[in-house]
Amino acid sequence: MKVYILDERGKNRDQLQYWLAEDIKTGTVETFEDYVRFIEKVGQSPPDFCFIRVGKSKIPGLITSEMVRQVSADIRVVFISNDRDYAVDAYEVGAYGYLVYPLQRDSVARLFRQ
Amino acid sequence: MINVVLVDDERPALKGLEFLLKEYPQISITGMYTNPLTAIEEIGRLKPQVVFLDINMPQLRGIDAASRILDLSARTDIVFVTAFDQYAVEAFDLYALDYLLKPITPERFKKTIERVMHKNKAVRKSVERRLKIKCMGCFQVAWDNQEPIKWRTEKTKELFAFLLQNNGRNISKDELLDKLWAEDAPEKAIRQLYNGIYYIRKALEEYGIDRSLTRIDSNYNLMLGPVDFDVRRIYELSKKDMHDSDMLEEMETLYTGEYLAGEDYQWAYFEREGLRKLSQECLIKLARQYIKKGYYDKAESKLTKAYSQNPYEEMITELLLQLYIATGNKSKAVMHFKSYSEILKEDLGIEPNDKLNGIYKSIK
Structure with missing residues (x-):
């Protein structure tokens, strides 16, 4: 399984990357800070899951998620944010999940259980 | 259900x-x-x-x-x-x-x-309708008898036109940036490119054009499905036997104007010239066939159309003169030759060639 994370560097992202690596067992978890590099990689090598940060001015999360969906409707997009304000928008763009920092171990794991 | x-x-x-x-x-x-x-x-x-x-x-x-x-x-x-x-x-x-x-x-x-x-994987029945992509004359993408797509910006439109011109070919990012955003800083240009692709896909999607009809892959290769694309049809026809008058007539009707008329795209120059040349050849062949069959009126109208597009082409004037002679229209032949000579002199500073002079003399 291939998973990409688009978020700024920091403890939160490290934690998510660590947990994801545990959950997916086999595969890779790659991280990106720049949405252009990220979307380029998605185009070249589409992942199964993307975690995209919303609510940060440097990352246009909602538009990026639509760009991902344009590459393939099969890629599951999960938003991550400091607040709950974008959850309705997340539904609007057809996101698969929405996680709020600080993350709960189980809320990450259950994304892969469905 | x-x-x-x-x-x-x-x-x-x-x-x-x-x-x-x-x-x-x-x-x-x-x-x-x-x-x-x-x-x-x-x-x-x-x-x-x-x-x-x-x-x-x-x-x-x-x-x-x-x-x-x-x-x-x-x-x-x-x-x-x-x-x-x-x-x-x-x-x-x-x-x-x-x-x-x-x-x-x-x-x-x-x-x-x-x-x-x-x-629920319900089967969605798509209604039979054809997508028309038109680059001859004005540039338009539209379903049959419907309003054409409105592009978000002029640049989005240009990007789509460029991908269309190169459809079926992988294009490098550098080439795109060089052709469309040469004056912008690289970082800005890349962002413009990504946004452009995004808005194109969004417009296509909103317009109900799915991936089986147009798809842009990760190599910026625009792949076209079963759509009516005038330029593609012109090339198809030009590869076939060009003695079939039905095909020639179809080709002529497709050429409703210059390639991407009114758009000032530098990258479109050679394509425009190439298509213009094809159209000329088509008109000349068609005229020849009409002459052979004795349809002189039709032949004259094709030749005058070709002449208005490119008055310098000697073959057009040659055929026109022969046609006027064959139909006993000496005065028209003389008038045409005079106007042709003047244009040559004014625009290019040259005289009509010996062959044309010879034909002209034979009338007098």
């Missing part, structure tokens, strides 16, 4: 949903309830594919109702319908299929239905 149940404590809200669902004959409403407790019991029995559920009901919170519904009928999808936005994160926790804010617009509702259909 997809069975759905509607739950809202306000009857007008139920009526509103029912009205929106009327647009979708694939969906059948098997129950409408104002009391969530009754609804839950019934849903356990009906096991619908989808429940549209209000969140704020006095008897039971929608979020709690949803988890009870899922206990009774695990395969049922929940679509929350609410005036409040603060439960959307919980909705994700419950894997709700969608979360609709009241008042619901038909456009937003359509998205919900598309998700329902996608999930």
